Amino acid sequence: MATKMADLDSPPKLSGVQPPSEGVGGGRCSEISAELIRSLTELQELEAVYERLCGEEVREELLEPGRRKLHPNLQLIEGDAKQLAGMITFTCNLAENVSSKVRQLDLAKNRLYQAIQRADDILDLKFCMDGVQTALRNEDYEQAAAHIHRYLCLDKSVIELSRQGKEGSMIDANLKLLQEAEQRLKAIVAEKFAIATKEGDLPQVERFFKIFPLLGLHEEGLRKFSEYLCKQVASKAEENLLMVLGTDMSDRRAAVIFADTLTLLFEGIARIVETHQPIVETYYGPGRLYTLIKYLQVECDRQVEKVVDKFIKQRDYHQQFRHVQNNLMRNSTTEKIEPSCTMQELIGLYVTMEEYFMRETVNKAVALDTYEKGQLTSSMVDDVFYIVKKCIGRALSSSSIDCLCAMINLATTELESDFRDVLCNKLRMGFPATTFQDIQRGVTSAVNIMHSSLQQGKFDTKGIESTDEAKLSFLVTLNNVEVCSENISTLKKTLESDCTKLFSQGIGGEQAQAKFDSCLSDLAAVSNKFRDLLQEGLTELNSTAIKPQLQPWINSFFSVSHNIEEEEFNDYEANDPWVQQFILNLEQQMAEFKASLSPVIYDSLTGLMTSLVAVELEKVVLKSTFNRLGGLQFDKELRSLIAYLTTVTTWTIRDKFARLSQMATILNLERVTEILDYWGPNSGPLTWRLTPAEVRQVLALRIDFRSEDIKRLRL
């Protein structure tokens, strides 16, 4: 329907209808069908259609008068059309008639409602006015406020309209009285509230507090009530602070009395909020508690400030800080303190003190380092990490991310430079090269010597007289270094999990986690530095302690002839000439290290030792001569050695001994050309570690092989 209307209403469409062309027979037919007309119900549309039809009719009459004669039916159509026009006019009038009455009725109804509403409001106004007067007389302020509240809720424009009416003067008077009553009530409530707060009469305070919102004075009510609560907070805090100042230093809680005071303050405020939440939310509406808390926060900050100031004064904090500062050899002037940054500054001072504490206690732990027999490490490692953990833990409990990060940084510095230097210097003194027997004796007796000199605090500074002492010191230090590396990793993990909670509370803003992670990764990197130091120490130990011992034992291989006959071979079988003693020596030496070093370090050391054995033995073998049975003897010796070394190390040693094993194979050949059974395409799974030149060199060690045969070999 709507679209049809739009079509008909739009003038361009209507006027744009092409006039029926003369040449076309059907030109008389109107664009508007009978169905369309029948479906029309709205007056306007009908009028429009009618107009158009009339227009068309006129046009036809003017243009084609002759046609009528040719079509007698037109007469009929004309009659029908007139009838239709009559019907439309009638319908139109009827519709107009009916709808205008409805409109009038509707208007009347609306006015009636308005009249009732206004009458109600006026009655209410009157009722409120009377009610307020009565209530005020009876000092029933709640009731009075309820009336005012009702009045304030009335539609002001309606009241205004009523004042212009006949009853204007009466309403005016009422309104005036009401407004007066409102002002009076406001004044009374404010006054009574002030009195109640002054007298600390909580029921009365609450009574009038509830009335403020009824008078539309939400902000004022909350402000006044907050003032009242803040005063309470302040007086309680002052009372507490006075008590603190009177506390004897021998009191059990004396050390943390200021922290206790802050806790009391916070708890007190929390209780106030908790207690008054229902009343505020009920009478002032949800969300209003925020206003109250805002006021309380200001008071809270003010009180904290006072406590911190007192703390700084009472404990001579600045004095102590300056003292520490002087000890740290720093020159700086103290500036004036602004209250807004007091906390951050306090933390800054604290960090310096904590750093001083950490450094001094670590130094002390190093000075008091003791070693107990049966332990792998000495006391200072555990002590140092206990101290560092404690210091960082304390910083963490400040809940200040800057404080925590600063402490982690300082701990990193302490461990990486100062403490690592201590261990590094000990290792730099080296492991004194002496005979095997010295070590044996040394490890057992050095303990007492070391113990006594440690207590004099000169262990790492003065020259070490006893080599035994020096050896033990070196081994213990190696263990210490390894444990440090481990402990740093552990410390990192512990701190990470400790701080998860802190971050879930969202402390320190968005950067907190990133700051923390960055500082912590610096700390974790120190672990690798200790690992590097350990490797350095192990290499030193291997070259100064193991290699000099090993050399003569391996060199004794020369004293055993490997140009032997059946008889000697059998004799060797019964009375082993070299390898058993060598294994025994190795076993004894390593046993000492095994007892004194941690499993991880010991394992690394045996790894270094086996490599050394392989390299050195190869050199010796290449300087010896063999015959067939001597080669067989060497093969037996090598197998025993590998079998033994396999039992003492977790490293795969086959690989390290691959070249030697291949040399033994060569020395064991029946004749020179037999090598070709193992070489080149015949090597099978065997990968040769010896070059062709080396193979010839080893073949040449066999005195029974002719050098021409070896030269002739095609490898």
Next chain:
Amino acid sequence: MSMEDYDFLFKIVLIGNAGVGKTCLVRRFTQGLFPPGQGATIGVDFMIKTVEINGEKVKLQIWDTAGQERFRSITQSYYRSANALILTYDITCEESFRCLPEWLREIEQYASNKVITVLVGNKIDLAERREVSQQRAEEFSEAQDMYYLETSAKESDNVEKLFLDLACRLISEARQNTLVNNVSSPLPGEGKSISYLTCCNFN
């Protein structure tokens, strides 16, 4: 960009008197902003920006520290792990220039001996109020063997250049270190293969 997606990681710490514009330099570089009426920094702030230099991703961790003396104990703890320090003063404030020797003493005491220090004279947009001549600053920085640059965080003058040149120099230092130390000591950047560096016009 994922956490580990970079070729080099460097820590840069800004130091210098309060109010010389350290925070503004960092903000200008990392966020492209000049926050007017910046309040004093309390403690330390932390920003990250990853830049690409000759096809290498360089992650710069920038620590903006409080200039005020009373927060020094916290800020000093960051010097040691810094690969570079940007020592900033205000060209319109003689006092901030006069304090530089004191700052150098701090660096000497707390920073690593391998640290690269750049001297920056900020606020050149306030040229009419200049109190420290460029020549004086250049002489000073030369005597102290420092690279010197004048910037304006407000007009964004030389700010990019400051950080990018610094990153270039840190890369070449890191590479030299890799050459000298081989693999024995851990470096800030990854130990990548060494190629000749031509991008830097530093010094």
